[in-house]
Amino acid sequence: MRLYGRLAREARPFWRHIAALCLLSLSSSVFALLTPLPLKIAVDSVVGSHPPPGPLAALLPGAHSSQTAVLLLAAGLFIAVAVLKQAQQFAVLVLSTYAGQKLLLGFRARLFRHAQRLSFAYHDSVGTADSAYRIQYDAQAIQNVVVVGAIPLIAATATVIGMVYVTARIDSQLALVALAVAPVLLFTLKAYRRRLRAQWHRAKRLESSALGVVHEALEALRVVKAFGQEDHEKERFRRRSSQSVDAQLRVATAEGSFGILIGVIIGIGSGAVLYLGTRRVLAGTLTLGNLVLIMGYLQQLYDPLKTISKKAGDLQASLASAERVYALLDQDPDLPQRSDARPLTRARGAVTFEGVSFAYTPRQPVLTGISFAVPPGARLGIAGTTGAGKTTLVSLLTRFYDPTAGRILLDGTDLRNYRLEDLREQFAVVLQEPVLFSTSIAENIAYARPGAGRAEIMAAAAAAHADRFVRELPDGYETQVGERGMRLSGGERQRIALARAFLKDAPILILDEPTSSVDVRTETAIMDAMDRLMEGRTTFMIAHRLSTLEGCALRLELEHGRIAALAEVEAASADPEAAQAHAS
Numbered sequence: 001m002r003l004y005g006r007l008a009r010e011a012r013p014f015w016r017h018i019a020a021l022c023l024l025s026l027s028s029s030v031f032a033l034l035t036p037l038p039l040k041i042a043v044d045s046v047v048g049s050h051p052p053p054g055p056l057a058a059l060l061p062g063a064h065s066s067q068t069a070v071l072l073l074a075a076g077l078f079i080a081v082a083v084l085k086q087a088q089q090f091a092v093l094v095l096s097t098y099a100g101q102k103l104l105l106g107f108r109a110r111l112f113r114h115a116q117r118l119s120f121a122y123h124d125s126v127g128t129a130d131s132a133y134r135i136q137y138d139a140q141a142i143q144n145v146v147v148v149g150a151i152p153l154i155a156a157t158a159t160v161i162g163m164v165y166v167t168a169r170i171d172s173q174l175a176l177v178a179l180a181v182a183p184v185l186l187f188t189l190k191a192y193r194r195r196l197r198a199q200w201h202r203a204k205r206l207e208s209s210a211l212g213v214v215h216e217a218l219e220a221l222r223v224v225k226a227f228g229q230e231d232h233e234k235e236r237f238r239r240r241s242s243q244s245v246d247a248q249l250r251v252a253t254a255e256g257s258f259g260i261l262i263g264v265i266i267g268i269g270s271g272a273v274l275y276l277g278t279r280r281v282l283a284g285t286l287t288l289g290n291l292v293l294i295m296g297y298l299q300q301l302y303d304p305l306k307t308i309s310k311k312a313g314d315l316q317a318s319l320a321s322a323e324r325v326y327a328l329l330d331q332d333p334d335l336p337q338r339s340d341a342r343p344l345t346r347a348r349g350a351v352t353f354e355g356v357s358f359a360y361t362p363r364q365p366v367l368t369g370i371s372f373a374v375p376p377g378a379r380l381g382i383a384g385t386t387g388a389g390k391t392t393l394v395s396l397l398t399r400f401y402d403p404t405a406g407r408i409l410l411d412g413t414d415l416r417n418y419r420l421e422d423l424r425e426q427f428a429v430v431l432q433e434p435v436l437f438s439t440s441i442a443e444n445i446a447y448a449r450p451g452a453g454r455a456e457i458m459a460a461a462a463a464a465h466a467d468r469f470v471r472e473l474p475d476g477y478e479t480q481v482g483e484r485g486m487r488l489s490g491g492e493r494q495r496i497a498l499a500r501a502f503l504k505d506a507p508i509l510i511l512d513e514p515t516s517s518v519d520v521r522t523e524t525a526i527m528d529a530m531d532r533l534m535e536g537r538t539t540f541m542i543a544h545r546l547s548t549l550e551g552c553a554l555r556l557e558l559e560h561g562r563i564a565a566l567a568e569v570e571a572a573s574a575d576p577e578a579a580q581a582h583a584s
Helices: 002-034 037-047 067-117 120-126 128-136 138-170 172-179 181-219 221-226 230-282 288-329 390-397 420-424 441-448 454-463 467-472 490-504 520-534
Strands: 351-361 364-374 379-384 405-410 427-430 508-512 538-542 554-559 562-568
Touching (some): 002 067, 002 138, 037 067, 037 288, 067 128, 067 138, 120 128, 128 138, 128 288, 138 172, 138 288, 172 181, 172 230, 172 288, 181 221, 181 230, 181 288, 221 230, 351 390, 364 390, 364 405, 364 562, 379 390, 390 508, 390 538, 427 490, 441 454, 441 490, 454 467, 454 520, 490 520, 508 520
Parallel strands (some): 427 508, 508 538
Antiparallel strands (some): 351 364, 351 405
C-alpha cells in the first residue's frame, strides 16, 4: 500500500486527466450492459412472441406487433452501441497516451536529476548502466500502474458490479453461481503474486546487467577494436543476456500457468451456469431470451474478472520496476548538506587539510593523515606514483567524497559547513581526459556558464589558444564535436576544456594531468594558456612530469596515501608572497 501511495502522489498533478480517464473507462460498463440487449430483443420479441422491454416499447407506438420494426430497432441499437463503444475507446486511447507520456516524462526527469545528485561512491559500486536502466525502462512502471493498470481495473470492477446486479435481477441463483468463481480467482491471484514479483525482480536485474556489458564495450570501443576482442564482448553479452532470457522464460511459464488456472476456473463457472440455466428453461422458469442474455452478461462478467486477474498479474512486473525505481530515489543524494549550511559567493582560496584520511572501503585506506596549508593565490604541484592518491586528494577538495577522518578548510571554514552548490562554484576543473559533450564547440565552452554571450565565449577560447583553430573549422564555433568530442584531436579537446575553465573564472583551479596525453609542441601552447589561467587563482596541479610543475612554488609528493615530501621551491611564475605552506 505504501508503494501504491507513492505512485498516487506522483500522479497527483495529472488528477484531472486521470479522473476523465476513469469516467470514460466506466462508460465501458454501460456499453457492456447494452451489448447483449439487442440479441435478447431479437430472440424474445422477433423469434419469440414476448413484447419488447418497456423503454423500447415506448419507441414503437402502435407497432408492437411488427416484427420488422422490432428487428430494425434491435439492429439500430446494436450499431449505435458499437459506434459509441469505438468512440469511447478512441477517446480513452488519446487521453491515456497523453496523460501516460506526460506522467512518464516528468518521472524520468526527476529520476535523472536524482541520479546525477547521487555520490560517486554509489555509482562506483552499482554502475551507471543500472541507473540508466531504471530511468529508461523501470520508470515506465508509473505509466503501467496508474494509466494502463489501475484505470482498467477500476472500470472492470464497476463492470463486474453492474453485471452481477443485472444478472441477479433476472435470476439471483444463476448470479450467485456465476459469482462463486470470484473467491477462487482472488485466492489464485494471491498465491501467484509474490512468486511473479520476485521473478520479475530477478529478470530486471539480469537485463540491467546485460545492458551494462553493452555500455562498457561501446564506451571502450577503441580498446575493444585495438585488441580484436569484438567476439569476446559478444560472448560476454550473450552469456549475460541468456541468463536474462532464462529468467524471462520462468516468468512467462509462471504467467502462463496462472492464465491457465484463470481459464479453467472461469470455464467451470460458465459451464455450471449454462447447465443450470438450460434446466430452468426446460422447466419453464426462465425464457430462452433471458438465458441468452444471462450467458451474454456472463461473458461480460467474466471478461472483467479475467481483466482484473490478468492486470493484477501483469502489475507485478510494473510493481517490481516501481520498487527498483524507488530504491534509487531513496538513496541519499550526493553528500549530506547541513540545514544551516553557509552560502558562499566567492572564496579567497585559502585551503587547509587537517589530518585528512579517506578510504573507499574500510579496509583499503587511500589517504592517511594528510595535513598541509595553501594560501590564497598559491600554486601547489602534486606528484606521486600511480595509485598514490593524487586524484582522490582533489576529489575530497570538491566534496565528491567526504574524509573518513580529519577535515578540509576553505577560508578557515570546514567544507561541510558550506552549501554544496555554492562550494562547487568555487572550482574550475581541467582533467587529464577532457570531457566534451555531443554539442557545438560554443556550447561546450559555455557549459561553465550557460548564460555567457558569444563575445565572452570567444574571449575565453582566445585565452586558451583555441580561437585560431576553431575559426579554421568549417562551421567555426558551431562545429559539432561528436560524442565525447572525438571529432577533435586530444590537444584541441584540452584547449576547449581550458577555455571552459577561463569562462568560469573560479577562484580555485584544479588541473589533473592536463598535458599527459599531448605532444611536446601542444604541451607548450597548453602550458602557456594554463600559466595565464593560474594567475591570481589558488591552483592544485597534478602531474607525473616534473617539468609540468615548474610554475608551482609549492610541491607536494604523495606515496602510498601519505605525504612523502612537502616543500617550497623557486618558481618564476608564482606569487612570492603567496608561496607559503605549513605541513605536519
